[in-house]
Amino acid sequence: MVSDFFxxxxxxxxxxxxxxxxxLAKVEHHHQLACQSCALYxxxxxxxxxxxxxxxxxxxxxxxxxxxxxxxxxxPASTFKTIFVxxxxxxxxxxSAADGREQVTSxxxxxxxxGMDAIYQQRYLSTARALEASSVCELPYERLQExxxxxxxxxxxxxxxxxxxxxxxxxxxxxxxxxxxQEKLISFLLSxxxxxxxxxxxxxxxxxxxxxxxIANHLGLAIETVSRLFTQLQEQQLLTxxxxxxxxxxxxxxxxxxx
Amino acid sequence: MVSDFFxxxxxxxxxxxxxxxxxLAKVEHHHQLACQSCALYxxxxxxxxxxxxxxxxxxxxxxxxxxxxxxxxxxPASTFKTIFVxxxxxxxxxxSAADGREQVTSxxxxxxxxGMDAIYQQRYLSTARALEASSVCELPYERLQExxxxxxxxxxxxxxxxxxxxxxxxxxxxxxxxxxxQEKLISFLLSxxxxxxxxxxxxxxxxxxxxxxxIANHLGLAIETVSRLFTQLQEQQLLTxxxxxxxxxxxxxxxxxxx
DNA sequence: CATTTTTATTGACCTGGATCAATGTCTTAA
DNA sequence: TTAAGACATTGATCCAGGTCAATAAAAATG
Numbered sequence: 001m002v003s004d005f006f007x008x009x010x011x012x013x014x015x016x017x018x019x020x021x022x023x024l025a026k027v028e029h030h031h032q033l034a035c036q037s038c039a040l041y042x043x044x045x046x047x048x049x050x051x052x053x054x055x056x057x058x059x060x061x062x063x064x065x066x067x068x069x070x071x072x073x074x075x076p077a078s079t080f081k082t083i084f085v086x087x088x089x090x091x092x093x094x095x096s097a098a099d100g101r102e103q104v105t106s107x108x109x110x111x112x113x114x115g116m117d118a119i120y121q122q123r124y125l126s127t128a129r130a131l132e133a134s135s136v137c138e139l140p141y142e143r144l145q146e147x148x149x150x151x152x153x154x155x156x157x158x159x160x161x162x163x164x165x166x167x168x169x170x171x172x173x174x175x176x177x178x179x180x181x182q183e184k185l186i187s188f189l190l191s192x193x194x195x196x197x198x199x200x201x202x203x204x205x206x207x208x209x210x211x212x213x214x215i216a217n218h219l220g221l222a223i224e225t226v227s228r229l230f231t232q233l234q235e236q237q238l239l240t241x242x243x244x245x246x247x248x249x250x251x252x253x254x255x256x257x258x259x
Numbered sequence: 260m261v262s263d264f265f266x267x268x269x270x271x272x273x274x275x276x277x278x279x280x281x282x283l284a285k286v287e288h289h290h291q292l293a294c295q296s297c298a299l300y301x302x303x304x305x306x307x308x309x310x311x312x313x314x315x316x317x318x319x320x321x322x323x324x325x326x327x328x329x330x331x332x333x334x335p336a337s338t339f340k341t342i343f344v345x346x347x348x349x350x351x352x353x354x355s356a357a358d359g360r361e362q363v364t365s366x367x368x369x370x371x372x373x374g375m376d377a378i379y380q381q382r383y384l385s386t387a388r389a390l391e392a393s394s395v396c397e398l399p400y401e402r403l404q405e406x407x408x409x410x411x412x413x414x415x416x417x418x419x420x421x422x423x424x425x426x427x428x429x430x431x432x433x434x435x436x437x438x439x440x441q442e443k444l445i446s447f448l449l450s451x452x453x454x455x456x457x458x459x460x461x462x463x464x465x466x467x468x469x470x471x472x473x474i475a476n477h478l479g480l481a482i483e484t485v486s487r488l489f490t491q492l493q494e495q496q497l498l499t500x501x502x503x504x505x506x507x508x509x510x511x512x513x514x515x516x517x518x
Numbered sequence: 519c520a521t522t523t524t525t526a527t528t529g530a531c532c533t534g535g536a537t538c539a540a541t542g543t544c545t546t547a548a
Numbered sequence: 549t550t551a552a553g554a555c556a557t558t559g560a561t562c563c564a565g566g567t568c569a570a571t572a573a574a575a576a577t578g
Contacts, residue, residue: 095433097518103433117429119422125429149411156404162421163378169428170376170384174354174362176435177479181565212526220436222566227527243526243574259356440535471556481536486557502544502556 034058043111043199044085044137047153057147057154062138063087073114073128073136080118082138086110089134090209093126094217104218106168107131107210109195113139113161131209176220179259184219185229186258189239193248205247293317302370302458303344303396306412316406316413321397322346332373332387332395339377341397345369348393349468352385353476363477365427366390366469368454372398372420390468435479438518443478444488445517448498452507464506 035041035058036051049057062082066089067073073084073091091108105126108114118124119141148155168191175184197203208215216226233239238254240247248254294300294317295310308316321341326332332343332350350367364385367373377383378400407414427450434443456462467474475485492498497513499506507513 095429097433097437099518101433101437101518103436105429105432117422117425120419120426121422125426145411145415148414149408152404152408155407155414159417159421160379162418162425163376163380166376166421166425166428167379167384169425169432170354170364173364173428173431173435174356174360176432177362177476178356178360211524217436223526224528224567225565228565231527259358259360470554482556483537483558484535487535490557 035061038087040085040087040111045154045157047151047157049151049153053151060140060143060147062140064136064138066133066135067130069130069132071130073130074124075127076124078124080115080122080124080141082140083116083144084114084128084136084138086112086114087135087137090131091128091134092131092210092214092218093128095126102217104210104214106165107192107214107218110199113165116162116165119162131214181219181221181225182229182232183257183259184221185215185226185233186238186254188215188219189246189248190251190254190258193251203248203251205245208244208246294320297346299344299346299370304413304416306410306416308410308412312410319399319402319406321399323395323397325392325394326389328389328391330389332389333383334386335383337383339374339381339383339400341399342375342403343373343387343395343397345371345373346394346396349390350387350393351390351469351473351477352387354385361476363469363473365424366451366473366477369458372424375421375424378421390473440478440480440484441488441491442516442518443480444474444485444492445497445513447474447478448505448507449510449513449517452510462507462510464504467503467505 034055035045036054038044045057076096086108088110090110091114092104093106093108093114094102094104096102108128114128114136115124117126144154144158148158171187171191175187179187192206192208193203196206210218212226213223216223219226230239230241234241237249238257239249293314294304295313297303304316326348335355345367347369349369350373351363352365352367352373353361353363355361367387373387373395374383376385403413403417407417430446430450434446438446451465451467452462455465469477471485472482475482478485489498489500493500496508497516498508
């Protein structure tokens with residue numbers, strides 16, 4: 001069972017769910033934990049590296065202290081030096097218009113890379129904030145570049161990550177530009193479901209670590225619309241919610257409603 | 260003057276404008292033209308390569324025959340092998356929902372890379388179509404990867420390109436999610452202006468190679484809305500149009516109206 | 519614990535931009 | 549040069565989803 005890989009068997013299912021990825025958060029107590037013994041390794045750097053390469057990589061990766069809910073990881077215009085990998089918890093990034101309007105561009109979960117849009121321009125373009133108690137690993141970009149010269153697979157991995165985020169953004173463009181409010185919300189929930197299941201969690205039932213406001217903003221909707229949609233989707237027997245917990249009742253039906 | 264670099268002095272300004280980048284299109288007659296003598300070189304691969312490296316690169320780059328208006332460069336689900344660089348003309352990419360609804364995700368002009376979102380998944384995710392008579396260079400991705408191991412600057416350039424497209428998409432997300440119809444159109448026109456001026460063309464006056472329908476779709480609007488906006492912007496003395504030609508009258512004022 | 523603040527839900531109403539419809543203007547081709 | 553199709557403009561009307569307002573329910577704070 002995949003989830004055994006992530007689950008500490010002293011914890012109950014309920015404990016595990018709140019806060020999200022709490023089991024991984026425990027890693028925080030061992031800042032110097034090496035990549036090879038990290039629960040996220042297969043998600044984070046699926047490279048098949050030799051032991052020597054891996055320990056060299058370990059040396060340049062800094063495991064940072066934890067972030068509290070709402071704490072800022074980076075802000076726009078600050079100089080880009082590192083790509084961050086979520087170790088535990090979750091983050092959102094927002095981009096701002098001149099007059100202060102903000103768009104939530106992405107959410108990030110364990111094993112995902114934050115800040116890759118800053119490589120061009122060498123400064124961050126967005127603000128990254130923790131959605132809950134969270135921690136990250138820091139990948140110093142320049143040193144990563146040096147490494148890539150000797151480990152071609154690492155270079156490929158970085159390009160693939162960039163390309164994956166690009167794909168996700170293009171799909172979000174389709175949602176924002178062409179989908180109805182309901183289709184947007186369903187697409188969003190299905191994408192979360194997918195990502196949670198890749199991490200060994202249930203595809204059917206999960207905690208939303210972001211607020212209704214964050215979801216609404218991300219999908220170009222009003223908070224009230226998102227709230228009403230959750231109500232409607234429950235009336236249609238497609239899902240149930242209890243606060244931040246969502247249970248998808250019929251994945252196949254949901255997929256038919258997402259365009 | 261920068262534009263001298265691009266302009267064949269036997270051509271008048273008017274001839275140069277229609278079709279866009281016609282001067283560069285002439286390159287098509289010399290398919291084997293080397294990178295070092297290509298007018299796009301400084302845009303395409305600003306690497307500062309040694310002569311030896313450059314001629315190796317030349318060997319793997321295939322200069323393809325021309326594409327007619329509306330002709331398809333690639334389609335979704337076809338296997339990814341190459342990144343395309345626009346040599347002359349222009350292209351659009353669209354991504355489709357299951358029911359056929361399409362979103363125009365990007366437009367591409369000379370020196371820009373198409374298809375980088377396909378690296379992850381190793382298959383194209385969108386359809387790329389020529390907007391006018393156009394041509395491309397083909398960069399075989401695998402061989403490019405091999406090269407990158409020996410030319411670190413090439414690897415960096417690829418990452419930067421990916422990151423740049425990511426940045427552009429995040430800005431488009433802000434437009435689609437948070438801006439009014441007028442702000443969307445102005446932001447779009449200013450981004451085109453910027454890109455044309457980087458290519459040595461006027462930032463104030465240029466040809467739209469895409470239809471009103473393409474613009475509307477790209478910005479999540481109806482064709483009629485785009486048409487009405489052009490009328491309004493002319494009434495506000497911010498620009499003039501004559502068919503596909505747009506002249507921006509007051510860049511500073513436009514910037515204040517784009518959010 | 520109670521209290522304040524933040525976040526979510528629900529209802530009533532309104533509006534920006536979509537849709538429908540008619541007409542005008544470019545392109546393309548024979 | 550003309551005819552047919554594609555593309556663009558303009559007006560009239562409509563509606564999905566936004567805004568405003570009032571609670572309600574959590575969550576943070578002391």
